[in-house]
Amino acid sequence: MSGGRSGERTYSISELAAEFDISPRAIRYYEERGLLTPRRSAGNQRVYTRRDRRRLKLILRGKRLGFSLDEIAEMIGMPETDLTEVEQIRRSLAYGRSKLEEIARRKKELAELEQDILATMETLEQTLDRLSKEGASHDPR
Amino acid sequence: MSGGRSGERTYSISELAAEFDISPRAIRYYEERGLLTPRRSAGNQRVYTRRDRRRLKLILRGKRLGFSLDEIAEMIGMPETDLTEVEQIRRSLAYGRSKLEEIARRKKELAELEQDILATMETLEQTLDRLSKEGASHDPR
């Protein structure tokens, strides 16, 4: 009876590991690094709430985008700050803005990379066209 | 007089290192990994052409986007394939297409991350508004 009704769906470590296709060790490591703080069962086993699951999702997204765990910690640590301290909130907002800028930069880099690849592919396609139209006999100058 | 007129501007390793704000060691490491293959001077020193410089730029862009050197090697190794072997060209094109798909995925993830951050920031701003409007006295329920 103590502390809210428990309609909360929870997950074990191997459940989450299977769902996201990572190892339990990786999840424990994220906890070591302070990125996750699941509760424990009576027998000391980790219990993950939906909120923990959402955080894990964010962690993995950050990883796929090439952020380090330290950077991710800062990013998702953002909503962790005491939601009462005004100055903390201001800082979080500033940090959020800087992250948005970084995202803008990455978008730009992705676009440039895409252009590079497209350009290279066009050259290749032209070469392919030329080779197939010329057949095998040609004076190589 | 031997081998083409040398209107080619070249660079030393420390020039490139300074320009891109990385260490010469890093550049040598990229070479160890097969990502760069500069020519050598009479005295065995590395000489980088504009083409090498472009490749280095691509390497660094890939790094900023969180690709591993192996992945980058595959990506920029693409234009390295013998430009005469038709089958090689076909494979390169297929590889290019897969990379474009990956870029599309990353764009999507960046957009989602952006939304997450924006949503969090909105919540923070609302909290800030509420706190400043309520002053300091309020019954915390």
Added chain:
DNA sequence: CTTTACGTTGACGTAAACGTTAAGTTTGAG
């Protein structure tokens, strides 16, 4: 020709992000 800055190849060191045992504990099926 000497000095000084820059370059070369090893070779070992290191931080990040886990993988991999090992040795013991908890949980759930029967």
Added chain:
DNA sequence: CTCAAACTTAACGTTTACGTCAACGTAAAG
């Protein structure tokens, strides 16, 4: 209750991407 499956901590191993000497060669300035 029993036993296997899943969990726990602790500790050492591994890969990636360099950093950091060391010991030597080379380029260029005076």
